[in-house]
Amino acid sequence: MSLANLNIVSPVQPLLVPKQDYRDAMARLGAAVNIVTTDGPQGRAGFTATAVCSVTDEPPTLLVCLNRSGSVYPIFKANGTLCVNTLSSEHKALSNLFGGKTGMQDRFAAACWSTLITGSPALEGAVVSFDCRIASINTVGTHDVLLCEVVAIERQDDVDGLVYFNRGYQDLLTSAPCG
Numbered sequence: 001m002s003l004a005n006l007n008i009v010s011p012v013q014p015l016l017v018p019k020q021d022y023r024d025a026m027a028r029l030g031a032a033v034n035i036v037t038t039d040g041p042q043g044r045a046g047f048t049a050t051a052v053c054s055v056t057d058e059p060p061t062l063l064v065c066l067n068r069s070g071s072v073y074p075i076f077k078a079n080g081t082l083c084v085n086t087l088s089s090e091h092k093a094l095s096n097l098f099g100g101k102t103g104m105q106d107r108f109a110a111a112c113w114s115t116l117i118t119g120s121p122a123l124e125g126a127v128v129s130f131d132c133r134i135a136s137i138n139t140v141g142t143h144d145v146l147l148c149e150v151v152a153i154e155r156q157d158d159v160d161g162l163v164y165f166n167r168g169y170q171d172l173l174t175s176a177p178c179g
């Protein structure tokens with residue numbers, strides 16, 4: 001038999017773990033907290049996201065996983081640009097506000113914003129803001145994976161970071177206390 005005829009994908013599908021087991025396990029995987037924003041022809045929108053990570057530095061690319069059932073989904077897709085604002089320890093209330101069910105006006109009124117290149121809102125006081133154009137989109141289950149090329153960066157090196165772990169927030173100190 002030639003190698004080309006070998007069936008390397010098993011016809012027997014292994015059973016998948018239940019959704020709640022997966023969520024309980026993912027709750028133990030700490031992650032940075034971000035507010036992802038956009039502005040453009042379809043208007044302004046933003047949402048809290050932990051499903052963000054670096055893909056490659058050539059070209060500088062990160063990914064954002066966005067639930068297609070969210071009110072913000074069609075706005076991001078149509079605008080084609082976004083800004084990933086990584087939150088500091090001062091931003092816990094803002095994270096909850098952008099985490100759903102609040103109108104866009106109220107979400108954005110709670111903080112100060114500027115713009116970098118794309119026009120997507122950059123959060124003042126963010127640990128870092130990555131201004132991006134959406135280069136491609138892959139659909140996986142309930143989410144779209146947005147592959148985003150970074151066109152501008154703004155950093156603040158002297159603020160403490162924020163991590164979401166065990167369904168709660170933890171501060172990340174920029175410099176450990178002396179002693």
Ligand SMILES: NC(=O)C1=CN([C@@H]2O[C@H](COP(=O)(O)OP(=O)(O)OC[C@H]3O[C@@H](n4cnc5c(N)ncnc54)[C@H](O)[C@@H]3O)[C@@H](O)[C@H]2O)C=CC1
Nearest residue numbers: 022023024026027049050051065066067099142143167168
């Ligand atoms: N990737 C996502 O879409 C995430 C969505 N959320 C949203 O925030 C709500 C509160 O989250 P938690 O307090 O952490 O409790 P939870 O029990 O609903 O979620 C636990 C963990 O599972 C993962 N998760 C939750 N919903 C998910 C989804 N639809 N797709 C993929 N992964 C998901 C995340 O890592 C989350 O921290 C969730 O119910 C969900 O709506 C939270 C974190 C990530």
Ligand SMILES: Cc1cc2nc3c(=O)[nH]c(=O)nc-3n(C[C@H](O)[C@H](O)[C@H](O)COP(=O)(O)O)c2cc1C
Nearest residue numbers: 047048049050051065066067070071098099100101
């Ligand atoms: C801590 C936290 C992390 C979240 N991470 C994501 C994420 O990575 N991707 C996502 O699509 N939604 C995520 N969400 C949910 C969105 O923020 C929420 O669905 C979004 O604000 C849209 O809500 P709306 O449909 O009420 O406008 C997260 C929520 C919280 C509180």
